[in-house]
Amino acid sequence: MVKTHVKHFTLLALAVLTLTACSSKSSTFDKLVDKAMEQTSSSSKPSKDKKEEAIHKIGDTFTVGDVEYTVQSKELADRVGNEYFGENANGQYVIISVTIKNNGKESITLSDNYFKLIKGETEYEADSSAGIYVKDDAGANLLYSELNPENSATGKVVFDVNPDTASDPSLQLQVQTGYWGTETALISLNQ
Structure with missing residues (x-):
């Protein structure tokens, strides 16, 4: 026991x-x-x-990665295209004219996916179907064109947004490098 x-x-x-x-x-x-x-x-x-990310203005030239950007202008429209072919906006079109220069060593494919409108926490995608009807004075279109090193191209990117958003003072354009957007920059559009 x-x-x-x-x-x-x-x-x-x-x-x-x-x-x-x-x-x-x-x-x-x-x-x-x-x-x-x-x-x-x-x-x-x-x-x-x-440092906080610098916010550029229309007319500024700045570099994101190997790409140099200059936002030339912003305009508003209710319709894009001509009297025979075009599209009407659901809200209002914000049309951004931008010059892009390739400072890299390889060609890049340009896409309107490199651009977003930002208002606070809200993001707006480019309207590719409306972008087909908008060309710059030289007739260039940025959609899926190749840009070789040391060359530049000017074209327009179109967004279909609410009219209040189009004129909102906090509206910014975000540009990015490539499809994944690892590097970005912001441009104030209404100040």
């Missing part, structure tokens, strides 16, 4: 030691997780040392 009590006491002591060891490991693990979470949350916060 004494042997049974000794066995039970030994098992109980081992169980307590095991639980204590596990809880201290868990506590250490929890501390490591908490520290990692703090580092992750602090690194995801924007640094005060980083």
